[in-house]
Amino acid sequence: MSTALITAVRARDTASVSTLLTADAGPSTRESSTGLTVLMIAAGQADAPTVRELIRGGADIHTADTRAGATALHKACQGGSLDVVRALVEAGAFVDAVAPTTGHTALMDALWYKYPDIAEYLLSQGAGLKVFTHYGFSLEQHFEYELNVNTFGKDKLLEAEKHLNTRRKDDENAVGRQLLMAAVAEGDTDQVRKLLDAGADVDERSPVLNGFNDSHTPLLVASRDGHGAIVKLLLAAGADVNAVEPTFGAVPLHKAVYNGHADITAELVARPGIDLDFQGATNGYSPLHDSLWHGYEECARTLIEAGARLDLVSHDGKTPLDMAVDVFGADHALTALIRERS
Template structure:
């Protein structure tokens, strides 16, 4: 409907269109579009405060208690917009439950944590927002802020809101895993200082070091090793950080790990692969760069896997001529 289009636009003209529509067809304030959005949802989503206030002057209670098809409340929409004024409008309308979860389990605090907005965070504290609510991926607002690298927000969620440092996601990842695989060194350090275990594995037996290596974050890798993680620590399948860095084609991390004395002869997985076997089985310039570093560091191309294939066999199949020389 035209009212939905006008509510999604930021302009004086759009405001007057909304006002004219409401003068003629007041009931349209409660109409939903094909996506399940009421006009108020779209206005708050875009941070259109004037339109939102105008809409709420009609059937306020029905709007303030409404949700869209995804279970988002007015407070979800307002927080997602990042507009403090929009959030205040939602609260003034009576939508002030910061712990109400939408269809995927996220609260208004999850949305604020994603934005990293310190002022909105203060407002969430006044609304008694719970930092330990898990969404359907088992992520709390602390996890969300950690993924985004918002160290200050993370610290406040833990220190002020009482967010748990032991919360883990569905795959068993700790907050350190989350920060490490997202490349946020300062956030990872903040977790370590607050007692998040350095050596706690996820369900695959991987530590933060493996997560950082797989994602290619050198600075995090260096920090975790400096903090005491053994460079050759292994996952449940016997893979080291060197294995996973090679598998992901992260040549700079491979170089870093080799510089810290990573053992290139460790065998991992059901096939008993060395890091060089993995490099030989991949294609592309990153894989070749990893392979050359491993060869120059003493990698043995003629050592067989459990199935009898050597690096030379794997390289020949993948056209890695440099390894075959």
């Protein structure tokens, strides 16, 4: 059945692909000779109907090929179908996934293969600009190299350059508009108060600049940087206490405990609707895991008293009790408290 599915995908026979998937053919079947999954094959062939059928059937959009480590989104940028790229991104593909051999992101490949429409779309989805290949080029240097060595299709590269310049200008303008974020980053409590009183967007997201604040809300930044008075102002203004930043998949409570801000931790756990047990995407650590990991006993006690779960298991297989034993020791009072309540 796997062979039949690969054959149908390579033939762009969407109807047969649908029939085979219904008959339990594996939607993430991999071709042994190329290391490509059937989704990668369809994406590279710019076959949008088959790509959508495979996605509906449960194909793994995140997995990489076995030779270059590229994803289906990388293959789609080679194939040149904006419909395929859009289908993958809408299904949750990571826009900035990096191929481990080259260091290429999807945007780099879209530029390399001269598809300005795909580049424009990826830029609109927040694709990073300050990224580097694994052979020493920044994205800008890589694009300049392409402009120099290509004669065929140079008009498409110049069109893509316009999209890059537009995105750079948009980022610059976004930073200039975000006065609240700037005030939070500076720890300027008075300015934060004035801006909130004037109706500033309390949950505005910083643009993706490949920096520390990418896609953060003001509350995430204030919680991380220890601006307790600003945290209170933001919460009073209705800031999303469970806002998730996409880099580490963390919430404000993670930011506070990770840096040992006990006062902010107490402020956050008291908020109605706070998720005490959100597990970060990177390592599966809950805020309690993070507080224990870095040895912040007061933060950990605050979380425990607030009702944080003690049975959550992180990606390295550790419960809060395991973490407490590792950091504080088996006989420490905090370890005993966790053991008693587990």
